[in-house]
Amino acid sequence: MSLGDDHQSSGGYGGTSGTRMRLPEEEGGHRRSGRSSSRSLVTVVGVVVLLIAAIAFANRGGDDSDSPEAAADKPKASSTAPSGTTPVQSGFAQDEQGAQSAAANYAVALGSDGMFNAARRHEIVQAIADPQAADRLQSGFDADYSAAFLKQIGLGEDGKAPAGSTFVNRTLPAGTKVTAFSDSAATVEVWCTGLFGLTGEKTTHPVTTSWFTVTMKLNWDGSDWKVFETSQKTGPTPVPGDNAVSSGDEMGKAVNEFGGFTYAR
Secondary structure (H helix, E strand, C coil), X not given: CCHHHHHHHCCCCCCCCCCCCCCCCCHHXXXXXXXXXXXXXXXXXXXXXXXXXXXXXXXXXXXXXXXXXXXXXCCCCCCCCCCCCCCXXXXXXXXXXHHHHHHHHHHHHHXXXXXXXXXXXXXXXXXXXXXXXXXXXXXXXXXXXXXXXXXXXCCCCCCCCCCCCCEEEEEEEEEEEEEEECCCEEEEEEXXXXXXXXXXXXXXXXXXXXXXXXXXXXXXXXXXXXXXXXXXXXXXXXCCCCCCCCCXXXXXXXXXXXXXXXXXX
């Protein structure tokens, strides 16, 4: 049974269509005259009202955008945004997520080209090291980045690349995993890929990629996570893709144009 049949059988609203709307003015079931023209007028008036309201709202929005109240409501920059003024991000939460963020950021810092310059290396280590382990970590890293090692990879004693080349050493975390956690200590593994080498057509140390896992033991110092111990192992390593190897000039251009990250997560 159709809606029309239903309305008619129940004495509804009458009419041949059986579905028309009954308006309040239709007393006794009589049809109101001029219904179509009235509806058209209502429609036009409604459209005009909506248009005026939209314009008023837009103007109000434009005025509020410059007000102090609107500025206060705007989202502020994230605390994890790179500032460029400190060697390492800090101020991580005292939970597993905070420990993972700390470990990932510290892996980026310890795997950066700054570690090849003594002054910058000391600044980085002092920023992330647990005070109980700072001297031990500093002496260990100083031994790792000896003048003999720098010469072996084609760098000067200050960690700078020879003329016409650019030194690349970047660590890019792919993921993190907590293997132990308490309110005062955490062990986090950071799976990373890295870029390492010298750009330039005549270089004997071209930029290569590698995969490795950094394990960091962190201690909570009362306000932040700090590195107590760090170690590294190779892999897991995925199957390489079919990408063609870029020329030395192309790689050098990419390195100079695409700045490295000062934070990881």
